[in-house]
Amino acid sequence: MKKIYLMLLICCCTGVIAAQELVIKNDKIRRVLQFDGKRWRTTRFQSADGRVTLKVQSDEWHILPMDSDAGLTVADFTAAAAPKQYQVKDTSFCTISYRPEAAALKNDACPQQLLITYFAVKGQPFIRKKLELRFNKPATIDRLEVERFVNGDAQSGGGRGEPVFIKDQWFTGLEYPAGYSRRSNGNLPASYGRYYDSVGNYSFIDLEGRDVEPHAQEGMVRLMHFPGYAVPTGTRYAVQSKTAVTGYARSGADVRQAFMQYLETIWKKPRSFVNYNNWFDRSAKDLKGDAFVNVYKKYKAAIEPYGIRIDGMVPDDGWQDRYSIWKPAPKHFPEGDPDLVALSNKLKAEGTHLGLWLSVNNYNGNIDWGIKNGYSEAKRNAYFSRYGRYYSLSATKYKTEILQRVPELAKKADLIYFKHDFNDLCDMGPGNNHPPTDRHGHEANLDVALQVLTATREARPGIFQNLTNWIWFSPWWLQYADYLWMLAGDDGMNGNTPELSLKAMFTTDRDTYIWRMFGNAADRPLVPVSRLMTHGILQTAPKEKDISLQDWTDYVLMHYGRGTLLKEWYISLDAMRPELWAALSAVQKWADRHQAALNHTVFVGGRPDEGHAYGYMGWDQNKGILTARNTGPGEQTLRIPFNKETGFYGLPGAAYHARVTYPYQEALAQTFASGKEITIRIPGYATLAVEFEKGAAVAGRPSVPQAIRFQTVPVDAASVKTTVTLPADIQGRCELLVIGHPRLPSVTINGQAVEPQKTAQARLNHFASYAVAGMKSNKASDWNMAGYNLMPYLNKTIEITCSGAKEKFDLYILTEKEEAMRSMQSKNELLPANKGTRRQTTKLY
Secondary structure (H helix, E strand, C coil), X not given: CHHHHHHHHHHHCXXXXXXXXXXXXXXXXXXXXXXXXXXXXXXXXXXXXXXXXEECEECCCEEECCCXXXXXXXXXXXXXXXXXXXXXXXXXXXXXXXXXXXXXXXXXXXCCEEEEEEEEECCCCEEEEEEEEEECCCCEECXXXXXXXXXXXXXXXXXXXXXXXXXXXXXXXXXXXXXXXXXXXXXXXXXXXXXXXXXXXXXXXXXXXXXXXXXXXXXXXXXXXXXXXXXXXXXXXEEECCCEEEEECCCCCXXXXXXXXXXXXXXXXXXXXXXXXXXXXXXXXXXXXXXXXXXXXXXXXXXHHHCXXXXXXXCCCCCEECCCCCEECCCCCCCCHHHHHHHHHHHHHCCCEEEEECCCCCCCCCHHHHHXXXXXXXXXXXXXXXXXXXXXXCCHHHHHHHHHHHHHHHHHCCCCEEEECCCCCCCCCCCCCCCCCHHHHXXXXXXXXXXXXXXXXXXXXXXXXXXXXXCCCCXXXXXXXXXXXXXXXXXXXXXXCCCCCXXXXXXXXXXXXXXXXXXXXXXXXXXXXXXXXXXXXXXXXXXXXXXXXXXXXXXHHXXXXXXXXXXXXXXXXXHXXXXXXXXXXXXXXXXXXXXXHHCCCEEEECCHHHCCEEEEEEEECCEEEEEEEECCCCCEEEEECCCHHHCCCXXXXXXXXXXXXXXXXXXXXXXXXXXXXXEEEECCCCEEEEEEEECCCCCCCCCCCCCCEEEEEEEECCEEEEEEECCCCCCCEEEEEEEECCCCCEEEECCEECCCCEEEECEXXXXXXXXXXXXXXXXCCCCEEEEEECHHHCXXXXXXXXXXXXXXXXXXXXXXXXXXXXCCCCCCCCCCCCCCEEEEEEECC
């Protein structure tokens, strides 16, 4: 009988190579299983040509009951029938049905039937797997491992919503933001063990150790999630697993690049979106009648002359009736939905669209009203209890209504965008359709959130979706969302390192968060920096209208130079002037032209708020874009890997040349070789845009600003005197910078006391309280800074005396010289509204 059963299996399985071997495959990849007389176990994954192989010893799955470590694997089941292989269009499927052994039925989590399905799409070098557990009665699954195997090769990666990489050739993971992957011994990385896991505005869910395998084994890989209750399906109950995927990189290729190429087959494709948000703008809070449309008309008049547009106008928190499930507030929309639709139609008639802020769990709604009306409040863990209240997404009444209401809003009002804020996704409450644990409530609430996002896209194809507070950097979010919050404070101003410009401090704040998340090349998220929401450009105070054009353009350029696809404007009209609009428009057009390279930017350099040079490097094949900045007063050299670490996948040894396109234009004299480090010298407090292209640099000498001649000598124990001759050809800025550590000396010029035109002081580790985790610098120290205008002294020799300095201080001269317009310039070059300027700093003491 055993021989007859085996022959039946062989006859029913196309692709069977030997008597006990089953091959699931497409034209790129195959998964090979071996039959032991009772069950099928995977023995290897291979490229179709056999050149790339991953050998495994597989348990196929692991089912863990509540309150026990006694789990079930394929060893506890027997194949109930021959595998069934079939083809649906371009997808090859193989399904195997299993029944439990008699002893396994004593386990509370044992299904009466288990179906395992493997499938692969033609042309794709990866293969997927799903499980379905069928029960005759209500059942609860604590943890379900969709893949569980042992492999002896080097392994890396893993974590919440992250793939595991094996021998730099293979990747495997669950296509689910809250899937958990472990590797190396089956328990690494530990929960929140990645470099970036517990930084900033992060999301904490307590797994209570139920992710841990007590019988760890060297080389074990596990892909798991926490499904909880089996779902009624007619007269039965079922648990559907999340989908596992395993793929490879061709021989010699980079496995992370291969993973990103896989991700591109399922994610929402990268798209640029420019939107105005009214959160910081008092003049735009009134949404009644034509008020908000008239705000847009003013912006339209301001930017139309420069050839750019706003894609969406977005009312933030406040448009909604808090005593409802996302109905419009009567004070803004007396007739409810018809008024909201009317606003959308008026904006479309003017050439833009309406977007809305909306928290899927009704954070900031009146939860007491909701409880009285039958909605269930989420029970928060200790971490989330510090923040606001919200409804349980998985509780039946709210789930039903939110799945209907959000898509309805998107379709009815023809919305272009949702800003989905406060994604706590934490619920330990009983009676909310999941076991009352953190891990099961997290998964149940996330599942509903993903259903809302999916249903919204079905109702309004093309809508932009942005997920903000308390997400995490799983690349699998990008199946559902266009953008993810960078986990910072909304509008931080970093005062760890001496800077006079407030806009520079804003930039340092944003980029320090990104450094903390993405600055470690050995352990950084796979989500591209370009997909981050960074809280955009903030320019709301009327006094900011007089900002220097250089400071403004530097600030805007760094925002766009990160690769930012979500271009948010928190801008008030009374804080702008035409030159600022012109500069913003120039940078916007520059970013549009180079978006292909900017889509792939990675962080390079050191920690911004400790005075280091840093930047963002992006490649589109042989075209590279670098946006770089020096947060210190002295010139620094930025060192940039010219290889896969920065997304360059070309062959080593090729020649490349570069040119600075902002704030001045100049071809760099050096030739850069792929595979070898790029070095760029950046003056103190300077921001640069640099373009790289294939080919050797043209021989020539770079132009260098005229050196400033000076001599500094001590006067006494607390005073120094500097004699300095200032050039005559400075047209932009000539400023004496004094940095006290912490106190400033008094300053005289030619014996006359002078007052600074600008001052600033330290704000050490001034991070938002809800986003301070992991951010504090232990190198930051107290400082004060002053800037003195030296323009009246051009073409003169002056004496600068600094006295009363009982503590360390630094003395610099910063100059900006306007550059002559060069023949290489065209109307498409990135320049501010005035001529380009070259910045130089000279350290005097």
